[in-house]
Amino acid sequence: MSDTIHEKVLILDFGSQYTQLIARRVRELHVYCEIYPCTTDLTKITEFKPSAVILSGGPKNVSEDDAPLIDTAVYDLGIPVLGICYGMQLTTHVLGGKVSASAKREYGHAKMELNPECDLFHGLDKTENVWMSHGDRIEKTPSGFTGCASTDGSHYAAIENREKRIWGIQFHPEVAHTPNGKKMLENFLFNISGLTGDWTMRSFVKDSIASIKNQVGDGGVLCALSGGVDSSVVAKLLEEAIGDQLTCIFVDNGLLRQGEAERVMSTYAKHFKMKVIMVDASDFFLEKLRGVDDPQAKRKIIGPAFVDVFVDEANKLDNINFLAQGTLYPDVIESVSFKGPSAVIKTHHNLELGDRLHLDLIEPLRELFKDEVRAVGEELGLPKSMIWRHPFPGPGLAVRTLGEITKERLDILRLADAIILEELNKANWCDKVWQAFGVFLPVKAVGVMGDERTYENVIAIRAVTSKDAMTADWAHIPYDILSKISNRIIGEVRGVNRVVLDITSKPPGTIEWE
Numbered sequence: 001m002s003d004t005i006h007e008k009v010l011i012l013d014f015g016s017q018y019t020q021l022i023a024r025r026v027r028e029l030h031v032y033c034e035i036y037p038c039t040t041d042l043t044k045i046t047e048f049k050p051s052a053v054i055l056s057g058g059p060k061n062v063s064e065d066d067a068p069l070i071d072t073a074v075y076d077l078g079i080p081v082l083g084i085c086y087g088m089q090l091t092t093h094v095l096g097g098k099v100s101a102s103a104k105r106e107y108g109h110a111k112m113e114l115n116p117e118c119d120l121f122h123g124l125d126k127t128e129n130v131w132m133s134h135g136d137r138i139e140k141t142p143s144g145f146t147g148c149a150s151t152d153g154s155h156y157a158a159i160e161n162r163e164k165r166i167w168g169i170q171f172h173p174e175v176a177h178t179p180n181g182k183k184m185l186e187n188f189l190f191n192i193s194g195l196t197g198d199w200t201m202r203s204f205v206k207d208s209i210a211s212i213k214n215q216v217g218d219g220g221v222l223c224a225l226s227g228g229v230d231s232s233v234v235a236k237l238l239e240e241a242i243g244d245q246l247t248c249i250f251v252d253n254g255l256l257r258q259g260e261a262e263r264v265m266s267t268y269a270k271h272f273k274m275k276v277i278m279v280d281a282s283d284f285f286l287e288k289l290r291g292v293d294d295p296q297a298k299r300k301i302i303g304p305a306f307v308d309v310f311v312d313e314a315n316k317l318d319n320i321n322f323l324a325q326g327t328l329y330p331d332v333i334e335s336v337s338f339k340g341p342s343a344v345i346k347t348h349h350n351l352e353l354g355d356r357l358h359l360d361l362i363e364p365l366r367e368l369f370k371d372e373v374r375a376v377g378e379e380l381g382l383p384k385s386m387i388w389r390h391p392f393p394g395p396g397l398a399v400r401t402l403g404e405i406t407k408e409r410l411d412i413l414r415l416a417d418a419i420i421l422e423e424l425n426k427a428n429w430c431d432k433v434w435q436a437f438g439v440f441l442p443v444k445a446v447g448v449m450g451d452e453r454t455y456e457n458v459i460a461i462r463a464v465t466s467k468d469a470m471t472a473d474w475a476h477i478p479y480d481i482l483s484k485i486s487n488r489i490i491g492e493v494r495g496v497n498r499v500v501l502d503i504t505s506k507p508p509g510t511i512e513w514e
């Protein structure tokens with residue numbers, strides 16, 4: 001689909017943990033970009049028709065034997081190149097400058113003296129705070145380059161060759177610790193590369209609809225709905241593009257929250273015109289999970305069971321040619337960015353569905369990050385409750401019911417979980433947390449209710465704040481709300497006589513208990 005976009009930046013990934021962040025910053029400036037591994041050959045690079053190239057940082061030092069290199073023809077394409085950290089050292093190394101390992105790693109905040117005449121630094125003060133993370137440093141620039149900034153640890157914190165339109169910076173403009181990093185990227189994209197920043201979610205929706213129409217023709221498309229934001233946005237895009245050529249399937253695996261299946265179906269009925277088939281497969285999943293208490297074993301059963309149910313239902317339909325799914329950009333690039341350039345691109349497990357059904361895939365979101373998917377959802381007029389829904393794991397309550405799963409345990413958890421969410425909602429706390437839910441603990445505790453001794457189960461309250469689920473802190477919910485939740489659970493949910501609060505951050509904990 002990127003063929004229809006005329007302003008594109010290519011980010012060559014040398015394995016930095018920040019590569020995705022560079023992409024997100026560029027896109028926040030309304031410039032479309034993609035990440036390719038640094039091993040991509042020149043033909044593929046030119047086929048992408050980039051308007052500018054950014055070379056990411058990376059974990060290697062240029063002097064190491066297996067340090068990734070670059071085809072120097074990239075510098076002769078006649079488009080601006082910006083090397084960040086390793087990208088700058090590499091540029092220096094391959095164009096004839098000198099890079100050496102410095103005795104001291106420069107890591108963290110640094111004060112940088114800069115030349116405001118340098119194109120990258122227009123509009124900035126002479127001194128800026130920047131974020132450094134490097135071992136190597138530039139000793140001598142390649143010919144034609146001049147230095148335009150320095151810090152205590154780096155004589156050359158930024159270099160430029162205006163004639164050849166190549167820039168290099170030792171620090172990371174993409175991280176929040178470089179407060180004016182965005183301004184520097186703006187300078188690179190707009191002043192240096194002459195871009196206008198016209199890529200918006202509105203233009204994405206328009207292009208995406210045209211491209212779906214083109215791909216599908218008069219064929220039929222099947223889409224798996226989960227109630228989550230990704231699959232809902234995919235379905236809405238398809239509905240706009242091909243109307244009643246779309247059929248959706250929603251599988252109730254019996255591991256959903258209280259009233260969830262009904263709620264999801266009624267939201268769809270209200271906001272979509274398409275046909276949605278609901279399959280109640282609760283008994284099938286429960287039977288498959290009987291006697292299983294290991295968390296990974298549960299996951300290994302639930303994934304394939306979903307595929308079986310879905311395939312069975314899909315086979316009852318006629319005239320289906322495509323399968324639509326909500327693969328996101330991080331699924332496509334994840335391994336390249338986090339495990340270094342040699343890693344194989346992760347195969348999305350849902351690919352199995354396409355194979356089993358012999359259907360071609362339509363993945364309209366495969367170029368988007370999660371926050372962009374939400375923006376597309378807003379553009380398409382989906383309700384806030386759908387767009388800002390807390391993430392809910394595919395294996396559902398199976399990984400929140402510790403140990404063996406039974407219908408009775410699931411029902412207890414559903415009631416307790418509903419109380420937690422209801423009270424948080426009433427107190428306007430749902431929007432303040434990333435996720436909040438109950439966990440069923442299969443341990444028995446002694447209690448006393450009225451004059452009776454009880455010996456019942458325990459429910460844990462798990463609520464976390466987070467930006468991306470990679471790290472999380474336990475949410476500091478006020479005592480009065482917690483107290484209300486606890487009283488209500490013990491008073492209203494038979495089979496529970498104790499409520500505990502999980503105060504573990506991630507790391508070292510995970511958000512889910514299993």
Ligand code: XMP
Nearest residue numbers: 299391392393394395469506510511512513
């Ligand atoms: P953890 O527990 O690893 O969770 O800190 C991070 C985020 O991922 C969700 N999660 C899952 N989502 N299938 C999913 O679709 C899974 O097996 C799964 N396990 C965890 C979790 O809810 C949190 O948002």
